[in-house]
Amino acid sequence: MKSKYFIGMLISLLFFVYACQKPVEQSTTKFPALDAGKEKVIEKIAVAEPKGPTLKIVSPKDNNLIKSSKVTIELKAENFKIVPVGEPVKEGEGHFHVWLDSEKRVTTDNTVTFENVASGKHAIVAELVKSDHASLSPKVTQSITINVESDYVPKVEQQQGVSDFTVEADDNGFYPSTVKAKIGDKVRISFKFRDDSIYFAGLDIKGPFPTIQYKLKGEQPVTAEFTMKDETKITSWWPASGVKKATLTVEVAK
Secondary structure (H helix, E strand, O other), X not given: OHHHHHHHHHHHHHHHHHXXXXXXXXXXXXXXXXXXXXXXXXXXXXXXXXXXXXEEEEEOOOOXXXXXXXXXXXXXXXXXXXXXXXXXXXXXXXXXXEEEOOEEEEEOOOEEEEOOOXXXXXXXXXXXXXXXXXXXXXXXXXXXXXXXOOOOOOXXXXXXXXXXXXXXXXXXXXXXXXXXXXXXXXXXXXXXXXXXXXXXXXXXXXXXXXXXXXXOOXXXXXXXEEEOOOOEEEEEXXXXXXXXXXXXXEEEOO
C-alpha cells in the first residue's frame, strides 16, 4: 500500500514539474500607430488696407530752371481713375486741375503745356478732383516752384502812374508771387481766392492797407490799394491760428 501511494505521489510531482516548464503564452495588445503626418501650419496673412489716391508732379522738378516760354507739366496719379469731365461722380474717379500762377487748366491728360510764360519765378499747383470738380477728402494736391528764362514779354496796358494787378491766393501761396511797380505808382491789387484750396475759415491778407479778412465763399475779388514807396511784402495768414501762409512781393520796377 505504501509503495502504491509513493508511486502515485511521484507521478503527481513529475506532472507538476512538467506543467511548470511549459512556456506561458504571452498576450499582447496591438495599438494603432500614431499619425506621423506633419502638423498643419496656419499662416496668418496680413491684408493690407487699400491705399488712397496719390498725385505727383513728375516734371518739372521743384526749383528747376526752364529756359523756354513753354512749360510742360507731367503728372502721375495712382489709386485713382481718370475719367472724362462731367461723368457721374464715383469714388476714386475724376480728373486733374492744374495751375501755373493764376492760369488754370482742367484736364484728363497727364501732360499739360502752358505757353507764353514770362521770365521769373512761377508756382505750379496740381490737384486730383472728382468728376464734378469738387476736391477729394482729404485733398490730394502737390505744388512746386520753377524759374523761367524766357524771351516772352507780356504786354501791360495800364494808366500812367497806376499799376493794376490780379493776384489769386490760397493756403499754398499767391499767384503770381511777385509783381513789379514803379516808385510813386498807385498799386491796385484785385485779390481772388481759391476756395477749394483754403482750409478752415478763410485768409487774412496784410500789407500797407487795411487788413483784408476774407471768409470762405465770400464776395470777390477784394481790391487793395497803396502807393509804392519801396519793395513791399504782402502776407497771408490763417485767421484763427495766426499761422503765416505765404508772401507776395511787390518789387521796384526799373
